[in-house]
Amino acid sequence: MRISRLDREAERIGLRRGHGVTEARAICPSLDILPAEPVADRALLEGLADWCDRYTPLVALDGDDGLYLDITGCAHLHGGERAMLDGLLSSLFALGVEARGAISSSPGLSWAVSHFGEGGVIDADAAETVLAPLPTPALRLPKDTAEMLGRVGLKAIGDLLPLPRAPLARRFGPLLLLRLDQALGLEDEPISPRLPVPVLSAERRLFDPVSSADDILALSAHLAGSLKEGLERRGEGGRLFVLLLFRVDGRVFRIQAATSAPQRDPDRIKLLFRERLAAVHDGLDAGYGFEIVRLCVLTAEPFETVQEGFADGTGDSPSLSAFAERIVARFGPDSLLALTLAESHLPERAARLAPILDRLESERAVDRSGAPAVTATACMDRPLRLFTPPEPVETMAGVPEDAPKSFRWRRSLYRIARTEGPERIAAEWWIDGENQPSRDYFRVEDEAGRRFWLFREGIYGRQPHLPRWFIHGFFA
Amino acid sequence: MATPALARERLLALREAVARIENADGPGLSGRKSRWQWNAPEAAPNDPPATDGLEAIFAAGLPACGLVEIRNAQTRDMGAATGFTLALAALQQEIAGTGATLWISQAMALSEAGMPYAPGLKNYGLDPARLFIARPRTAQDALWIAEAALGISAFSAVILEIRGNPACFGLTESRRLQLRAKAGGTLLLLLRQAGEEEASSAICRLRVEPAPAAARPLPDGSTLAGSLGNPAFLVTPEKSKIADAVGTVLEWNPDDRRFRRTETHPESHPAAQQPQRQPEDTLPLVSLSSHRQSGPGALGTVVALQRTP
Known part of the structure; x- marks a missing residue:
């Protein structure tokens, strides 16, 4: 063990970095030694x-x-x-x-x-x-x-x-x-800041520290009001805001909040942080209070001013984007999702759940560029709910290649009354490789009228092991 | 003669009290309801679509706002319950003309019964671009989101999917959601996955079970045997203004977005087990034997003891 750091007093009695600990103890027996962390x-x-x-x-x-x-x-x-x-x-x-x-x-x-x-x-x-x-x-x-x-x-x-x-x-x-x-000073030397530099920021130094959530929110609304002027001058609105709370004892809390569209309205920003504060409630220990409150705009985008008509009734009914912001601020970006379609034959790749803020963002991009959106290519019957991943089932069939007569899923047995299929969906070799087996899908209805989507992965006789059966979804 | 009249009056008073609590029109109280009516916007009186199948379940068509509970007992029947709920949402979307649908579902419920699948929804008559999925972790978060969503005019219907009967969602909470839905003018469809029958403030509670699908129609008017056509559901009202608690089989046509009441019963399904019918005249399978002992004698010996006087 060697000394990695030492204080001024230890330096005075002649210890140096790199000395062995036993050697140092020989010089000064009352040495206080702590392991380095x-x-x-x-x-x-x-x-x-x-x-x-x-x-x-x-x-x-x-x-x-x-x-x-x-x-x-x-x-x-x-x-x-x-x-x-x-x-x-x-x-x-x-x-x-x-x-x-x-x-x-x-x-x-x-x-x-x-x-x-x-x-x-x-x-x-x-x-x-x-x-x-x-x-x-x-x-x-x-x-x-x-x-x-x-x-x-x-x-x-x-x-x-x-x-x-x-x-x-x-x-x-x-x-x-x-x-x-x-x-x-003849050669320039840039330093690299450890955090992104905000586009705009406003802060308030307080004589008396605040600790209640209401005070913090009122201050953030006030700061957003002073940021609004700067944003208006730039013709922009903020997409990502961060609220910095400097606690009296030196700890700093950073609370980020994203918006669905460029935003500069102080009330909306305040509502956003109200949800965020409610969400991080336990993680925010006010202690003896906060002495500095600062609101920064990390990302800003051009703000499109839209004139609202009298008839729209936009006065007091909150819109979808405001709702989305609220939910996302409280529960995180993955809590509110939108369905998006993709061009693929494989069922699990044909649709995707994307965070709603990305979706609203891409909708605006499509509006600007005018590019057509992806539409579903499949006109075959598809289930309402899909299991991800597909769940394995045990099947019983009269002839191996035929549709099953009964199957066992989640420990119960289903006797199949009617079947439609097969619909063969080949694997996407350009993604999965050429050895990926193809699938034969069957729509089946059991005796009680439940409709399921089953598939067999692989073809009998073409591969060393037996094909496996899976359930992939529920029909209505 | 005074006792029945008194009892009748008490009964009426109690009914009125119940109606006041429920803010709904009970039998014979339609004249007084305006005093107790929750201050909600009246449903727009635009002509409702021909939902001839739904009359058997809802007294006056699909309600424009309020809480409707749909439940089933088992997760494996979720296909039917989901299908019926989404069909109601699609109908509501069509009546409202515009508006999105929000589907709030616990992460657990989604992993048990599968994720919503966009191509399937599109075939089912629901625009996937206007459906949003909220995936909260706990039932409490789901209730919070539902309450927040009920004030948003952008949503024509909100689906709240709950797994089982969580303790945090009782009578008080359902009442609160019902009032919110009425005040916001939004239809809230509570989809209870694998849940028990439970008292709630819903306008009605329906048990939805799968029913055999209709066969695919052919151009000549007949149907293709053994094919799986439009989905059908067996809907049984458990709590309803209509006292008819017999199940109705409804068939959903995704292209027209209409329900149709079908007369087919589960028993008429070709593969369904036929009930054991008792023939009218019960004849023995084998004729009785004659001149023979009609069966083995009783075991043991009967000894006739002579009575001694």
Whole structure:
């Protein structure tokens, strides 16, 4: 067992990363040793990244112990760069996290200064003077490159700066120069935010934390009202909304809600979140309340304004799409389905149940493009209800190839009175391969008048094992 | 003579109370119902289609709104019950002209009795593009969806499929749904899969069982023997305004979207077991023997003991 992380006090008494645990105990017998939990560490870091969302939506993870925040254009909202950094670090300290931070014009410089320097805010033109005294590992170099640099005596970044670039690149590879340029801000380095950046967002910071669902809903309606203006200016409506609730103790809840059509009406958005809140009721622990409530539009689409006639009576009767949104928000996207037809001969492929929001979406697409929709090609009799997958039955027939005289399904016996068939449906070899057996379907009626759809998979004598019989559906 | 009159008055008062609870017109109370009527929009008086078969089940054709329960005792009869329910929904869709049908079914009920199949529904006279399936996990969620759907004018009929007799769906809940359906002007068809007979607030409760299908008609007017044509159902009212509790065989014509009452009874099915008929004159199969002992004698010996005086 080796030490993977240690605190400042342990560093002071001379312990280092990579020391064996027994060795460390020999140095300091009263050492407190905990097993490393990388998964929990990762969860904590992601939780902190969520927490940092209050400063900027562009938060990226840096390895397993750091965060990048892109605060371009955000600093003035928090009282300037110096005040923002101090506020962030002191809030983190209050949460029990010891952190160091730096604000500069490039991610590389901030990384170097926060890991190896004093931290703080660095002016754009002071980059070289700040970097020069720092050791070369501050350039985020691979371990062997840093060791190679140390062996030739280039210990500080200041030693590298006056050297000619071409020999450096030849000897240490292009990465060294890239990192150097990135730290100096000569080379652009984008950070990749861990969450999608919202199209629009509105937030409300509360002096007094709220915890009741009614307050949250009222606030979300208020925020939706302020988003409406932005959406109208863009000529768009939101398809996917997310409500962020920042709890006082640093936990952040994200509640997503999708709509069936581009939407910007605050009341509809509020209704949507009312269902979502009812659905996630147990998962949302308000604790001491939420201090920031933010509503973001993640996906927006062009909003088609339709003039409604007086005679439509659309005033107070809620429409199908509103109903669909409500159900989907409460029970999930797979709870409300629409039947869609497909061009296939195999019964189970000829129809599909698709989530209703996809269906409403595709209907609008068809309306726009004018492409014809798929219609059922089959005019044969098909059952009303289909078993997926087909259930095996035991049959008894006079002649093997003939329709069965009786069959046993779910432990009861059915004597067949009348039969229609067979209807042979060949397998779709372009999907299933050529060895898939064909099916012979029979419509049968038993003595009580129940009508079933049976099929035999395979043909007698063509295959090593006997064909099997299945029940595939109920007729009316 | 005063006692019967008093009893009669009490009976009338009780009937009135029941009618008030049910918000329905009982016998002899049609004049007073407006006072107790739930504030619901009246059914549009457009001429109903010729559903001559349905008169035997519903007093005045298919009700435009309210709760109608359809049940069967076994899952294997679900084909017939589903077929009858969907036929009513198709009829309602035709009467309303426009509107979609919502089929709410517990995930469990769907896996037991099969998923709705679009090509089959199309052949059956129901447009699959106007049918939506809600698949909640529990019966409570199903009730919630049903209640939410009853206020939507886009639905002409709502089918609520429940498996068995769940405890969360009792008299109170059915009453609530019935009132909602009346207020919303929507027909709610409760399809109870493999359920027991249970008291509810439904307008009527029907037990639907399969019946042998009609044979396919031929161009010359005869029928093709041994073929499976239009589906037929044996519908028995269990709770109904019409006291006739005898089952009716109804045949559904998917092309016309009409029911037809057929006189065929299950017994006339060619393969159905003929009932053991007792002939009028019961003759013995074999003639009695003559000049013979008519059977074995009784076991044991009877000893005639002489009485001693």
